[in-house]
Amino acid sequence: MSTREQQKEQRRMDILAAGLDLFIRKGYSATKIKDIAEQVGMSVGLLFHYFESKEKLYEELISIGIDGPRDMMKLEHTEPLEFFQNVAKYILYNLKEETFTAKMFVFMWQVYFTESVSEEIKRKLKDFDIYQPTAELIKKGQEKGTIREGDPNALAIAFWGSIQGIALQLALIPELPCPDSEWIVDILRK
Amino acid sequence: MSTREQQKEQRRMDILAAGLDLFIRKGYSATKIKDIAEQVGMSVGLLFHYFESKEKLYEELISIGIDGPRDMMKLEHTEPLEFFQNVAKYILYNLKEETFTAKMFVFMWQVYFTESVSEEIKRKLKDFDIYQPTAELIKKGQEKGTIREGDPNALAIAFWGSIQGIALQLALIPELPCPDSEWIVDILRK
């Protein structure tokens, strides 16, 4: 690939990263194109050279975001509780370093719980349901005796709600001390 | 009070309730005056008869919201862990019935973690820090041996993040099954 194309790709990535950060922090509406442009260090006009519209930029983030979490849920899990331990650890401990992927979790959750802008987006989200597979996995854990009794759906909501609520705080204010992921897993642990 | 004044008060309350619901659901920017007016069943123009501006309406909600949570934190607590049990139970189990107060928790948390619109609002929020008192209380619990070891601030973040993350989901989709509040308290329990 030519240097120019690489540059362009890089620039698009920078914009996506800035967008992700701001969308998490302020939400879609409150995030102004100007904010994103400023964070990347470019003019507003130029941003439209890279993305057709604010909404297309948002949609592209969603497309990227759908794969990560979905892949994670696909993994052939060893032991259910262990899986939740890994997920919790991964998300909470990576919010500072490997920011993009970790922030993506927070982002997708917000998107998922938002009456979405366009039909386009709604369609994309059909593919994205982590609650169903989570409940299944919890059931398995309950059979094995490693996960506590109780409605698997309610447990799934408790686990993801907690992870996301904590992750959101950490994403917004990076200097906060990070809770131990095992504390969260104790929500599920027998 | 005359009937008219009561009516007016009632109407203002209806608007505040609709605003609260929508602000939680969509955030400040994405909530249009039109949305609020529609939810209350009045014209956009009329809403401005009751509230000077969208921002004033938002500020009034914040003023209301500051007292509830702060009062709750003021209580002379019996046993620390018991206090957290009560809070968790109260918030999670009231999101469906006594909606206003429970939603207020979610709302105030969102406001707290948002670079706020006006100076006015920032000033009001100075009064609103539940993390500090929570950490104190956790320390006490640790001394008494009912709360697990670990950084009290990190534990406070874990507790509130979880409560708020779960509450947000329940507020957005009322038909979700409600997790058992004890599961969340297990984040703190020794």
Add this chain to the structure above:
DNA sequence: CAATTCATTGAATTTATATTCAATATAATA
């Protein structure tokens, strides 16, 4: 180095939404 293509800007333009306002309906009061 001339020509071409792409990156970039800042200033229009368009669009969405908040806010104001003059006019009308409805309720309270004398």
Add this chain to the structure above:
DNA sequence: TATTATATTGAATATAAATTCAATGAATTG
């Protein structure tokens, strides 16, 4: 019932933000 005050509307107006565009600068290519 007539008068006054308040509630209500829908149509202007103002404002802020998204999007377009013509012009300029910088890199690439022959």
